[in-house]
Amino acid sequence: MTPDAAENDLYHGLRHAEATLPSAAYLDPAEYQRDLDAIWYRRWVMVCRAADVAEPLAYRVFTIGTQEVLVVRDETGSLRAFHNTCRHRGSQLCTAESGRLKARLLTCPYHAWSYSLRGDLVRVPSKTLPDGFLKSDYPLYSVRLSEWRGFVFVNLDESGTDTVEQTFDEASVSLANWPLEDLVSGHVFTKVMNCNWKIFWENFNECLHCPGVHKHLSQLVPIYGRGLMARHDDPDWARHADNDAPEFSGGLRKGAETWSEDGRSHGPQFQGLTDAERAAGQTYAMHLPSMFIVGHVDYVRTVALTPLGPDRTKLTAEWLFPPQEMPPKGLDNIVGFGRQVLEEDAAVCELNQRGLHTRRHKAGVLMPEEYDLARFHRWVRGQHAALAPSVEGAG
Structure with missing residues (x-):
């Protein structure tokens, strides 16, 4: 392989123009339902x-699309998850978002x-039971639940066999050296964005917007100020291959x-x-479709998404610290910066959503730096394609 060919092979950028998902993917209720399914x-x-x-x-109720999931810790200390639905006639079981059961x-x-x-049915108040009625036939609808390093995940596909750890994004970096299980919450920020959930992930996967949208972030991470995420996003990266300045190397x-x-940093740095x-200074792990985690030297930040409709998404960000550092030192300094970045992202995501409503815009086109966005689009298309056979079979 010639030097030029080797350099070209390391370049991250797209070589050919690729179309985005169609505008309907962000607007059409039917397409939103496809995303849910x-x-x-x-x-x-x-x-x-x-x-x-x-x-x-203790229990909490979570909504995923149209589905309510009840997560409860049983008397033995184990976490369990169920659809928040009674087996009698389908009534909602728990009406509060969170609480503690009295019995x-x-x-x-x-x-x-x-x-x-x-989840076992143990009591029916009817004066008599129908012939053939067995309580064992009517347990709650269980939902797969998994605890991963202090985080609780649920999966509405009862036939699935994959694990949380197996389904992190391939571009994720290991967070094994961060004590995720031991950290406690120092601050939670919640915002409802008027945009489709995919638009937020698209924005996350490129930094072409960074110089114009994230002025302070681009100063902190100089390569972002060049509209790039990493060294090999630059088609001319080889000219600066030996330059470890952050505007070329990242960081x-x-x-x-x-x-x-x-x-x-405003507290002790993690030792490991x-x-x-x-x-x-920032290490990312992504788990589509619902969250990403960022490990910093002195705290961990999580950002989670919940779809509320074709054009509405709930964002929840949380800042996690070692328990001995509560309340965290410099909390306003840390949270203020992260919230500013998220507010800026939310604003441009909503800008993107509003513009898609024009009747003439059927689809956009990706630039070379948007290679990770193209990978996300391929992932979405692949998820839809994987569902198609089972949908056809069900008919």
Whole structure:
């Protein structure tokens, strides 16, 4: 392989123009339903931290599309998940978003069918039961649940066999050196964005917008100020191959340690990090469709998405710190910077959503730097294609 060919092989950018998803993918209720059926109802979805349901009999209710999922910690300390639906006539079981049960039972507020926290039907208040009626035939509809390093995931596909760990995005970097299980919440930020959930992920997967949208972030991460995410996004990267300045190599500006308004860490740094992880200042792990995690030297940040409709998405960001650092030092300095970035992202995502309504715009085109966005589009198309045979078979 010639030097020029080797350099070209390392270049990340798209070689050919690729069309975006069609505008209908972000606007049409039928397309939104396809996303729910093919992705949100078949993939692991992060719903909370295990600490959010810490005590026995504590519960929380989460909505994924049209589906309500009840997560409860049983009397033995195990987490379980069920559809929030009574087996009698389909009533909602728990009406509050969170709370603590008064007894070791889930009792329907409509007709008082009662279930153990393992989901077994244990009591029916009817004066008599029909011939052939067996309580064992009417357990709650269970939902797959998995705890991964302090995070709780659920999966509405009861036939699935994959694990949370197996389904992290291929571009994710390991967060093994961060003590995720032990961290506690220092701040939570929630915002409803008027955009399709895919638009947020598209924005996440490119930095062409960074110089114009994220002024302060581009100063902290100089390569972002060039509209690039990594060294090999530049078609001319080889000219600067030996230059370790952050505008070419990535990472934080000289002297900066973490994502904060002043670039400084405001508490003890995690002890187990490698020199490369400290130098990077930001290490990303992505789990589509619902969340990503960012490891910094002194805290961890998570961003989770919940689809609310074709053009509405709930964003929840959380800042996690070592328990001995509560309340965290410099919390406003850290959170203020991260919130500004998220507010800027939300604003341009909504801008993107509004513009898609024009009747003449059927689809857009991707630029070379948007290679990860193209990969995301291929993932979405692949999820839809994987569902198609089962849908056809069901008919």
